Amino acid sequence: MFASLALSTKSLDEYASLPGVDVDHLRRLAEPLRGARVLNLSVTTFGTSVADLIGSSTPLLQDLGLDAHWQAVRSYEAPELESAIYNAIAGAPTWSADFADQWGRYNQMNAGLYEGDWDFVVVHDPQPAGILSALRTSGNTRGSKWIWHCHLDLNSASEGLRLLLRSQADVYDAVVFDLPQYTIPELGDRLEFIRPAIDPLDPHNADVSSDTIQDVITRLGIDPSAPLVVQVAPLDRWHDASALVEPVREARKSVPGLQLVLVANITRDDPETRAYFQQIVQKIEPGEPVHVISTLDELGYVGINVFQRAADVVVLRNVRKGLSMRLLDAMWKARPVIARPAGAMAEVVIDGQTGWLADSDEQWTAAVVEALQNKGEAGARATRGSELVRDQYLITRYLADYLELFKRLR
Amino acid sequence: MFGTVPVVPRSLGDYREVIGDERYEEIRSLAEPLRGARVLHLNATALGGGVAEILASLVPLMNDLGMHAEWQVIRGADEFFNVTKAIHNTLQGMFIPWTPEMRDIFNRYTSINADFFDEDYDFLVIHDPQPAGILAELMQRGKEKKGHWVWRCHIDLTDAQPDVWDFLRPSVEVHDAAIFTLKDFVRQDLRNPEIFLVPPAIDPLSVKNSPIDAATIQEVLRRYGVDPDRPILLQVSRFDPWKDPLGVIDAYRMVKEEVPEVQLLMVGSMAHDDPEGWSYYERTVRRAGEDYDVHILHNLNGVGNLEVSVFQAASAVIIQKSIKEGFGLTVAEGLWKRKPVVAGRAGGIPLQVLHDKTGYLVDSVEQCAERTLYLLKNPDEARRLGEAGREHVRDKFLNTRYLADYLKIFGSLRDQRQPQAVGIGNK
Helix, strand or coil: CCEEEECCCCCCHHHHHCCCCCCHHHHHHHHHHHCEEEEECCCCCCCCCCCCCCCCHHHHHHHHCCEEEEECCCCCCCCHHHHHHHHHHHHCCCCCHHHHHHHHHHHHHHHHHCCCCCCEEEEEEECCCCCCHHHHCCCCCCCEEEEEECCCCCCCCHHHHHHHHHHCCCCCCCEEECCCCCCCCHHCCCCCCCCCCCCCCHHHHCCCCCCHHHHHHHHHCCCCCEEEEECCCEEEEEECCHHHHHHHHHHHHCCCCEEEEECCCCCCCHHHHHHHHHHHHHHEEEEEEEEEEEHHHHCCCCHHHHHHCCEEEEEEEEECCCHHHHHHHHHCCCEEEEEECCCCHHHHCCCCCCCCCCCCCHHHHHHHHHHCCCHHHHHHHHHHHHHHHHHHHHHHHHHHHHHHHHHHCC | CCCCCCCCCCCHHHHHHHHHHHHHHHHHHHHHCCCCCEEEEEECCCCCHHHHHHHHHHHHHHHCCCCCCEEECCCHHHHHHHHHHHHHHCCCCCCCCCCHHHHHHHHHHHHHHHHHHHCCCCCEEEEEEEEEEHHHHHHHHCCCCEEEEEEEECCCCCCCCCHHHHHHHHHCCCCCCECCCCCHHHHCCCCCCEEEEECCCEEEHHHHHCCCCCCHHHHHHHHCCCCCCCCHHHHHHCCCCCHHHHHHHHHHHHHHHHHHCCEEEEECCCCCCCCHHHHHHHHHHHHHHHCCCEEEEEEEHHHHHHHHHHHHHHEEEEECCCCCCCCCHHHHHHHHHHEEEEEECCCHHHHHHHEECCCCEEECCHHHHHHHHHHHHHHHHHHHHHHHHHHHHHCCCCCCCCHHHHHHHHHHHHCCCCCCCCCCCCC
């Protein structure tokens, strides 16, 4: 069998006091599904937004009376396959018949580890998606309803991978994407959409006293008395942190002492990250108040949270079209936000309403200056942003979407 | 020149309140004769790890004391760092075949880095194996050795793979001095350089050691599913057999028979590319089973320094049940937070846990359970040990002592006298 995950307990009652959350509605939805056996299968276990989502939603489904579990399919055996899939999703034309064969064998292996009787099996993301057809061959699917939930944007995916995924998607009872813009025409129109969500009660969103916030940022070399712009994103070209240095430098002419803090998830051995880090360091002038604070400084979820709370403005120079859960966390905490007008992020950061959208360097400088100087406007947009997240991107809405999907499939 | 790592300025004055006037003045007077000295710390990465952590405070403190200290990183591509990772692992006792190709790659990058070396310093501290070949390469090119070259070895060399150590040893031996963490880590066959010992230390001003208010502590515990109103046992360490996480769970179970409300928190550090670590983590999770009072957390599910600091501050007893240990600096972190520590008699732990003074040294699961239970039932005793632990760390394991050790070493190298005793158990 697979390794079981999700060891924490959660109580839905704790969510009842949050604004806009209707716990009774969820309990009513869940009533006819009491006792339903639900298995989440994923390749990811920790440290990704998908893992956070499964890690939060599974214990809450348990609290709603479903028999929900989370298991991880095996992944170590095929690191080169894993990177081939990632590259193929990003559009590299390297996906070959060889990889397709390997992928088939990898899914066969996982099919052999699959155990148990489930009413619903949710397979997350493309890597393990082939497990169902492997199981069908051996007649081992036992009448479960099978859902494939792809959290990744497939628009750039290479031709070979698209065709492969289409043939796999056909055997599922439901195919779910996070957002309509992540899908590809090959998958047809028999699709469901369940947007991702943040957990307002996880450590990312814990309340932290202002004393602790001041103390922590001071210890990391940040001046708590000077204005602070923060980006929380990986150090890579998809979250173009180095492109923030110059617009913020320009904004510093209007806002003296303006600090830029880049909070990043860094894997020490990743050459791209190392190169990108170097690129940023080279852009920073001696003595310029630009700081890179990373997970290698052993910054955890509460640490990231502290920087978001300390920020006067939270920004995201997003190049990809996806949604940043960290930016949603910041909006939930009513921080003024600025993002690039790319894809789904622009549906959440609505220019003039819930934040600022900026593309050129000049626009970025202007947005940063306005967000810092016009406190009234920044506060109003931040409040509307928090309301938007409350209405559309909380884990309770994600649970409701899943409960409804289960009911329809049953 | 190499890539210079920017550091956040620090002032020794910020430590004065923590270390007291006497130590503050002592450090200032040690630094006085070294005013203006040019110091280079050279290592392989600015991105994290214990060495980067200590340099981030050591370098700016040296500058604050009037020296011109710099931290630079050598250059290298993946092929080089793959080789140095293998060297690192083999020096710590793992077996990896040492091939001529690996040797050539190491030599090639050493030569490239020697080309970058173009400035004069009074003291050069070369950290760990990655840059260790540069001095020998420069000397081979007929360059004059300027300044005092010190090789700072942060790893335990006792079980080093012989062919790798034989390759590295001649490069190490052209240095004027070598600094090790513990006496036990020193290779007996190392000739020529003067040996100094500098045990590691914690930075009382780092986020790891922030005092955190009670409300934030309670809130963070709840967000991780831990009940702030029930006693917490904590072990902070990797999930591997040498830290005996399974033994910790067994000891917790024995304690729980008598104190049913007790909770266990195990906090570790995981790497995606470490299958052995994952498989031992999985064993730990299985041993915990369905007991939701056992919380197993790590960096990849969001635990960083601030969280660890919260957990330490919230603990009733801190456990470090190591069977084999390097130095075990998390023990000092726990002691600094005034917590009694129950720990295995291994590596550097007995230097930190003084039996019945700052905690208890134990040799079995049963002893671990018994001592932990005793501390839960005798809070006054726990408090006494915790207070003594804090003073012991203040005396021996703060980074200001680490700084003072370096100043003494520089002073003695410059005076070319026999070194004064430095650190603990100087050879």
